[in-house]
Amino acid sequence: MRIIKAYLLLSICTITLLSCSDDDSNPIVVTPLNKSGVIENYANIVYKNYQDAKTDAVSLKTVIDVFVATPTDANFTAAKTAWKTARESYGTTEAFRFANGPIDIDDNAPEGLLNSWPLDENYIDYVDGSANSGIINDLATYPTISKSVLEGLNTQGGDANVSVGYHAIEFLLWGQDLTIPSDLLAGQRPYTDFVDGGTAANQGRRRDYLAACAELLVDHLQLMINEWKPSGNYRATFLAENPDTALKNILGAIATLSKSELAGERMFVTYTNQNQEDEHSCFSDNTHRDIRLNLQGIANVYRGSYSSVSGVSLEDIITSTNPTLGAQITATLTLAETSIEATATPFDYAITDAGQRPLVATAVTTLQTLGDKFVEGGVALGINVTIQ
């Protein structure tokens, strides 16, 4: 109700403004901000980024299929490399979350199937001290391992009961990271866990599990492409929306990712608990890349540029509206990039080493400031941006 009133107020006053202008001997040409340009460019970025993420997921699936057919150490290493590559293009897409968009609009949206975290390892497979735990080792309850079975089991009985997605694959490829952080090592699962007669039990089911997860990843990314492609359903809805609503969603998303998800959930919690398992990619020790890629995604959206896509940006219209504020946001974004880049790798070392911890704390503060600055940028555009 208040929003409606605000628009009403705006239009009444705008009409007044125009009538003022008519009275003036030198009519003023009011150039509206190119909001629709920003919105269209954003849709192009989203589509291109999901295309890249899917391409890399298809590559990952191909390499995993090779490993599952021929489980050798070399093929295992190739699968791990392909997983890390796939995370690169997916990482920047996280800037499209929290935007009331198809990735996470509700509990049925695919985000939880792609990137659920943190994950209780013993829901999937054996863990240290519990050789028979997990879906893989529970033949009685889950006689068949299939895509539909695994998708149906995701987050059943608890948010951490993650059965599918990037982090389920990560756990299957690396295993628990039981190393001490200063050794700078990731999880040490042997490839023989996938070899009949090798280590651990139920190797065949583990292979089936891994292959099914890789295929699901491709399926779920395809859903995003269907929504955002030029003839896509959501793209049409998005472009037809009130421009201020679309911009509110876009800005609110990067403000939320920066201040809540990245600074809060992913960095400060881990920093405080000093607990490896609170890391986003704790098995592969790839969390430092997740963090950098999330911020890169934020920067892509704000600067209106990704890969071959480039156009009118939020940075452009905020800076032309309020040059001082625009310069401040740009500087804060750059500072955030510098401060994140300064944190140590891997992240479990950055949060546990006394000399490295202050750098993480600084990065957290900078990301919080960045989130707040995006809200101010919204105010400059006349948009009420909320951080979730």
Added chain:
Amino acid sequence: MFEVVKAEEFAPLLLLILFYSNMKKLSPILFLLSILLSCSKDDEVYIPQGGDTNEQFSGGETTTFDFSQNAFSLQAPNLNTQEGLDFFVGNSLFNQNWVTAPASTTARDGLGPLFNAHSCSGCHGDDGRGRPPLYTGEVDHGSLLRLSIFGTNDNGGAINDPNYGGQLQDQSIQNIDTEAAFEISYQDITGQYADGTSYALQKPIYHITNLMYGPIANDINVSPRVANQMIGLGLLEAIDENTLLSFTDENDSNNDGISGRPNYVWDVASNSTKIGRFGWKANQPNLRQQVAGAFNGDMGITSTLFPDENCPPGVDCNTLPNGGSPEIPDNNLSHVTLYSSTLGVPARRDWDVTEIQEGKALFNQINCNSCHIPKIVTGNHPTIDALSNQIIRPYTDLLLHDMGDELSDNRADFLATGNEWRTPPLWGIGLIETVNGHNRLLHDGRARNIEEAILWHGGEAEESKLEFTNLDASKREKLIAFLNTL
């Protein structure tokens, strides 16, 4: 959120100044400003029926505006920077599963040996409300059975069952027997509105089965309790004690049949008796103790407030691995307490719709507001400024009321008798279905919707219940529709 609304109202002003910044002429700006101010004045004249301006802001400045499944999960928007960060730490400890010690999850180990849930969110799913199990043997539903025998302990509280303690845990770690299971059967109770419409209620009867640690006391009192939504709890803690006492009418001096009184309960940290605020019988004096009590009773996690494991008879818990002494250290208990204090309260929806305002008038007319007090101003919160001096609309007095024999659990809890229950806050009641996929209400979740919850009211609330049953169908619908906007 007040700030955001202000920003929204300023936005046109900013835009206009922007448009006019090219003109380099001052007078039109001043002219416009004056028009704008007059616009704003018109805006302010808009006062909703019912007279409570800003009544959509249920949690004062902690009010949030997400009405999705996340409605109960957002942090209050007015926290300071450090609180905002600490909230996330509390969130991780609240939402993620605790595991059996020893584990690589060093921050969250020590579950059990006996427990009801692996995490706080196991019962308070999405920071919302639990329900009774749907079938025998279902776990993680968000309800538990309190156990006690007659009499009071040295601190004035209930006396636990000698073998099964103060609550029945229906889960356990590997190699330790689970205490017992329970079954529920339902008895149908039918009634009729004055207009002839009939209704049916279901009264639960609990049967404890599979007792693994010897007999349970013959005079055992069993009190089922569901987990409550977590919103606005710090605001309730910030209500000045004198404000609560001003609501009391222990001898019913105004002859309205309603005689609220405070519970006075044991405060472990100060080793003294304090006014009770939290729990279905207001048996906890503050959130920190409520949280520590839940960690201990529901998850088997020790803390400095409750350092002892709930150890079943015949088991030497000293021989079991634990997650440290205590298992949740004080700083993390503080994080979860902060988290539990600062979940924002969702705003009202459709609060200014005529039918809703009529429903609210009916709510007041039949005296629901005598106990479900609509508006309270908080006092000073000891540690969190965002919760201090807030105008809130919790719809509770936090006092004990006799609710009649039908709702009685026979379990005394400090001053509360078996018939007495704390008035539960009603904020968020219309979003439980969205958040938790059910609308089970009252202490044991027996009511399947708001209407049934009203019909279960008895004792001091008997008169209001009767007046409700005398309303015609359209008025009943309006009253319930109003409650659904809370």
